[in-house]
Amino acid sequence: MDRSRIPVRRATLEDVAREAGVSLATADRVVNQREGVRAKTVESVRRAIAKLDYRANPAAARLARGQSFRFAFILPSSTNAFMAGLMQQVRRISDWLEPQNAFVDILQLDVFDPEALASGLAGLADHFHGVATVALDHPKVRAAIDDLVARGVAVVTLVSDAPTSRRAHYVGIDNPAAGRTSASLMGRFLGGRSGKVGVILGSMSLRDHVERLYGFQQVLSGDYPGLTLLPVLEGRDESERNEAAVAGLLADHPDLIGLYNIGAGNEGIVTALETAGRPLVFIAHELTEATRRGLLSGTVAAVINQDPGHEARSAARLLMAEVTGEPILLDQERIRIEIFLRDNMS
Structure with missing residues (x-):
């Protein structure tokens, strides 16, 4: 029998608790670094975590705590085929985000007008945990982005950048x-x-x-x-x-x-x-x-x-990472330049 093809079950928190000889509630307290657990018990749980190679499921933890996030995607109000495709891809990522208690609103603004874009960004801090925006490299837009970041909102720029702003990441091609x-x-x-x-x-x-x-x-x-x-x-x-x-x-x-x-x-x-x-x-x-x-x-x-699906997914992953503190795989988020001729259309 080829044992290399047998799937390995991922260790659960219940497994950790059983291995450490503690209750599930105690194991949960240790994993989430809450107080009220004796040092000896903390060490037992940590040994069990290392032995079982246990990795917490952040999405499950958020669901258990009832924690949710709301993100805004700012796209141009003018219609063109590429931005229409990007909007469609942003709608699709809602299906990926929803099980993680994260939700997306699409807002359309005139990204060619710095006053309109800056004004639209200024009103988002009280409603969203993160914003992905097609940016205009203009002082008023940069100031609006910086203000959102100062108020605790994660910001990534999408397709077009404002690199001297305090945005966390740019999602787009070189x-x-x-x-x-x-x-x-x-x-x-x-x-x-x-x-x-x-x-x-x-x-x-x-x-x-x-x-x-x-x-x-x-x-x-x-x-x-x-x-x-x-x-x-x-x-x-x-x-x-x-x-x-x-x-x-x-x-x-x-x-x-x-x-x-x-x-x-x-x-x-x-x-x-x-x-x-x-x-x-x-x-x-x-x-x-x-x-x-x-x-x-x-x-x-x-x-x-540039792949609009990759950009939408990357922006969502980066916003989730920023608001949860989860790690980012930068190679996964690199948007590559594609060249199409008549001979290689997909």
Whole structure:
């Protein structure tokens, strides 16, 4: 018989109490470091814990104490495909959190408006133990985050960071690296050609967009001097604005050979390019229905992606760890850059 395949039962607190020769209540007092237990008894329980390799179940302990947590996820009020997918993933993690007596509220704010975002964050301290927010790197937003932390609320930033704030963690990809990757793909797809490259982003106030732009400029100027970067256009991640912006670029620049959309709103860009029927290398972010269709048709050359499900789960795990003091596995929380071409869409 292959004993290596026999599952090993995890030791329970009842096992510890039996091994130490004490009551379950006494073992519980020792595990939770409550007073009123003789030193000799504490030592007996600790020996039993070590012998049985007992590990407490924090979720069960919280349920037993009736302890619960409420978290707020702050997402943009404007709709785009990536944020809609992220919202769907946040709703899904509610099923994982609920058995642990933790609950999620989704709040939508205008994350492009520092006044609106800061004001929305300011009203959360009395209602939530933790907040995950798409952040704007602005003094008022940083101050609002710092105030929440000062009042005992755990804060993680999601997708876009405010690194000089007192937030506990940032959940998202390495954005300068994403920009550099996009530039390398752009240069390689263009294969030594010279011409102009257009760039659209949501807002220069969003740190993730600015960092991607920096990485893109860094590689394009250093490795591909034949490519000229046009002035950056802001589309607020809105499909209609992006469509109009691309139509204007195509009309004004006959030598436009590349396009990089740093943010969302790819539906409008794909529409503008397909309407014009002018081939160029278009690099986009986030694998959505629009970018999938664009990859299949050849309108989109490559997509830089971040997994919204991983981000939602990571933010929830980090908030739970912050409010409970449980350990964090940083490798588990690293959000990796994914590259999709027509050949490897999942």
